[in-house]
Amino acid sequence: MTRPKKSLNVESPSFTPNFTPKPANALPAMVKGIALSPKSAGAAAFTPKGSGTVTRAASMVGHSKQASDDFMPQHFFQPQQQQQQQQFSEFVPGQSFVPQQQMDSPPQNLHPQINPYADPFMSPQGHMSHHQSIPSLDGTQQINPYGPPAAGVTGQQFYQDNNSYRHPLNYHLYASVGPRRENMQPYQRASADFFIPDNIRDDLHKKSEAALQVFGNSTLPQTVEHFHSLVALDTNPSRTTTTFGYPSWIYKATSSKDGHTYALRRIEGFRLTSEQAIRSFQGWKRITCASVVRVHDAFTGRWFGDSSLIVVTDYHPLSRTLGEKYFPTINNTRVGKGASVGSAGSGPFVQEQDLWNYIVQLAGALKAIHEAGFAAQTVSASKVILTAKNRLRLNGCGVLDITQYEHRQAGGVGELQRNDLLDLGRLVLSLAARNASAQQNVQKSLEFIARAYSERFRACLVWLLNPPANDDLVSPTTTSEGAATVSDYNVGTLLTNISDKVISVLDSTLHYEDEMTNNLMRELENGRLIRLLTKMSVVLERPDISLTPTGTSTNSSSANQPSNAWSETGERYYLKLFRDYVFHQVDHEGRPVLNLGHIITCLNKMDAGTEEMVQLMSRDEQNIMIVSYREVKRGFESAWAEISKAAAGRR
Numbered sequence: 001m002t003r004p005k006k007s008l009n010v011e012s013p014s015f016t017p018n019f020t021p022k023p024a025n026a027l028p029a030m031v032k033g034i035a036l037s038p039k040s041a042g043a044a045a046f047t048p049k050g051s052g053t054v055t056r057a058a059s060m061v062g063h064s065k066q067a068s069d070d071f072m073p074q075h076f077f078q079p080q081q082q083q084q085q086q087q088f089s090e091f092v093p094g095q096s097f098v099p100q101q102q103m104d105s106p107p108q109n110l111h112p113q114i115n116p117y118a119d120p121f122m123s124p125q126g127h128m129s130h131h132q133s134i135p136s137l138d139g140t141q142q143i144n145p146y147g148p149p150a151a152g153v154t155g156q157q158f159y160q161d162n163n164s165y166r167h168p169l170n171y172h173l174y175a176s177v178g179p180r181r182e183n184m185q186p187y188q189r190a191s192a193d194f195f196i197p198d199n200i201r202d203d204l205h206k207k208s209e210a211a212l213q214v215f216g217n218s219t220l221p222q223t224v225e226h227f228h229s230l231v232a233l234d235t236n237p238s239r240t241t242t243t244f245g246y247p248s249w250i251y252k253a254t255s256s257k258d259g260h261t262y263a264l265r266r267i268e269g270f271r272l273t274s275e276q277a278i279r280s281f282q283g284w285k286r287i288t289c290a291s292v293v294r295v296h297d298a299f300t301g302r303w304f305g306d307s308s309l310i311v312v313t314d315y316h317p318l319s320r321t322l323g324e325k326y327f328p329t330i331n332n333t334r335v336g337k338g339a340s341v342g343s344a345g346s347g348p349f350v351q352e353q354d355l356w357n358y359i360v361q362l363a364g365a366l367k368a369i370h371e372a373g374f375a376a377q378t379v380s381a382s383k384v385i386l387t388a389k390n391r392l393r394l395n396g397c398g399v400l401d402i403t404q405y406e407h408r409q410a411g412g413v414g415e416l417q418r419n420d421l422l423d424l425g426r427l428v429l430s431l432a433a434r435n436a437s438a439q440q441n442v443q444k445s446l447e448f449i450a451r452a453y454s455e456r457f458r459a460c461l462v463w464l465l466n467p468p469a470n471d472d473l474v475s476p477t478t479t480s481e482g483a484a485t486v487s488d489y490n491v492g493t494l495l496t497n498i499s500d501k502v503i504s505v506l507d508s509t510l511h512y513e514d515e516m517t518n519n520l521m522r523e524l525e526n527g528r529l530i531r532l533l534t535k536m537s538v539v540l541e542r543p544d545i546s547l548t549p550t551g552t553s554t555n556s557s558s559a560n561q562p563s564n565a566w567s568e569t570g571e572r573y574y575l576k577l578f579r580d581y582v583f584h585q586v587d588h589e590g591r592p593v594l595n596l597g598h599i600i601t602c603l604n605k606m607d608a609g610t611e612e613m614v615q616l617m618s619r620d621e622q623n624i625m626i627v628s629y630r631e632v633k634r635g636f637e638s639a640w641a642e643i644s645k646a647a648a649g650r651r
């Protein structure tokens with residue numbers, strides 16, 4: 001096989017880049033016989049062995065030099081190494097570098113409109129045809145890794161049963177487990193500090209996995225209207241008819257209209273008698289309160305073999321009802337609405353602060369609903385879901401407005417709205433008394449909670465649990481036992497009287513938002529670093545891009561050969577050494593040094609282009625270069641710009 005003539009080899013005339021430093025000692029064999037000391041002539045040739053490996057001098061073939069201790073990180077130099085260095089004249093910027101003003105001027109051989117930050121992956125030519133094969137080194141065609149799987153090839157060598165293999169989400173692999181170093185200085189960072197906290201990442205992974213979960217052999221209908229991939233969310237398989245007067249089921253489903261996941265609540269056996277019922281329901285769609293599960297649509301049909309009402313709402317993965325959280329061992333469907341099970345004090349203790357938080361959130365939900373002219377009617381432990389820690393949402397809204405439409409027309413909404421407040425009082429009472437049936441003996445339950453909670457809290461519950469029977473006026477914050485007037489017994493009065501609690505909930509929400517923004521900032525930095533790493537990977541040791549601007553390869557067989565620019569004589573050699581310095585450091589015994597702090601610091605300095613100098617050494621320890629991060633950055637950018645230019649030339 002005839003080797004193609006390279007654009008730059010030892011036979012080539014001297015080449016002086018006008019924008020990157022050209023170290024005399026570091027590029028010893030640019031021109032045959034020039035700048036090659038007798039010692040370095042006998043040096044081991046630099047032979048890259050793929051990415052990510054530190055090649056020991058001893059393992060190279062045909063070396064005249066004895067095995068050395070590999071290249072050392074800067075701070076690991078020992079006196080004997082320093083002695084060895086002194087035999088070589090160090091490469092010092094300013095002596096052999098091209099003049100500063102020349103370095104500062106942009107590379108003249110680059111196309112002026114090339115944007116080094118442009119995204120070449122988005123270019124039409126950047127997308128290789130799926131059916132295209134890549135010529136391999138030996139000239140034969142090899143499999144395109146991005147193409148469709150070829151029959152009998154892809155995957156089978158990795159997994160015995162390729163069809164049944166399922167990729168689990170390996171979120172556990174990211175967890176940084178303790179013990180952590182206690183004796184760190186304030187300026188020191190652990191690896192976990194560079195990423196969002198493990199618990200948040202773990203939580204988000206689990207939620208996205210839950211949202212994507214499907215069951216292949218489900219007996220549920222394939223589609224319901226334009227929804228498909230139904231998954232049952234009910235944790236209780238019994239056909240209870242508690243909340244809505246009909247058995248109700250809830251499913252996760254994907255909309256074929258927008259691809260989003262929704263929760264479908266099915267009211268089994270419901271027959272729609274009045275179109276008006278569905279029409280009046282439309283007002284629920286306009287309620288966009290953060291504490292109400294948003295309602296999207298309602299329709300009836302026979303997809304399940306019976307006549308069912310389907311109400312479409314937002315889906316909140318891995319949510320739990322308050323009943324499931326606080327009264328898990330009992331059938332909690334009527335907790336807060338006349339449950340008859342559970343014993344006093346059997347549930348977990350809930351902090352008063354958390355209970356105020358719940359009251360504020362649910363009062364906010366009721367305010368939005370009441371102002372829209374509706375009543376929630378679902379303030380019970382089975383219809384309030386926790387979508388995150390202490391984050392409540394009122395669920396099941398609007399269903400009773402359809403199923404009990406005629407009945408509702410007779411009575412006014414005001415009565416139902418007052419019932420919402422009473423239900424709120426019952427729900428909070430059951431949580432505070434740690435007893436699902438606390439409302440059956442309100443007096444005793446209030447005495448019980450007076451021991452653990454403040455008088456203010458108890459008085460608020462008293463006010464909620466005493467809806468007005470006449471015009472006796474009692475303020476919700478007064479400590480006397482009694483009821484408010486009809487005009488005062490509303491959610492507005494409640495919120496006014498607990499405004500200090502509303503403010504403290506707002507304050508903690510703002511703190512939480514700050515924390516989340518802070519977490520996002522960490523990922524922002526990681527996003528920048530991954531872009532930098534991507535650029536480096538695209539650039540480093542790339543096969544020769546001998547493309548003319550018109551898009552025709554000058555020599556197709558050279559396409560997979562490493563460019564001469566990366567050889568010891570090439571103008572990009574120091575970029576490769578920089579990669580070794582950042583990622584492939586070894587200690588004095590040749591063991592890899594894994595120091596994330598070093599890697600991130602170097603990448604940040606390179607990204608910022610600081611003037612700080614860095615000492616790079618070839619793997620055979622024959623060449624040492626001292627360059628600044630600024631020069632390294634410029635070298636990478638010009639290499640990137642060249643590749644961008646070649647990619648743009650294919651358009």
Ligand SMILES: Nc1ncnc2c1ncn2[C@@H]1O[C@H](COP(=O)(O)OP(=O)(O)OP(=O)(O)O)[C@@H](O)[C@H]1O
Binds near residue numbers: 236
């Ligand atoms: N919008 C939703 N998104 C995600 N999960 C939900 C949603 N609504 C309810 N769930 C979950 O579905 C399960 C059943 O909810 P549901 O409202 O049917 O309660 P239930 O206890 O079965 O009450 P009922 O007997 O009245 O049906 C609960 O675990 C709840 O967290």
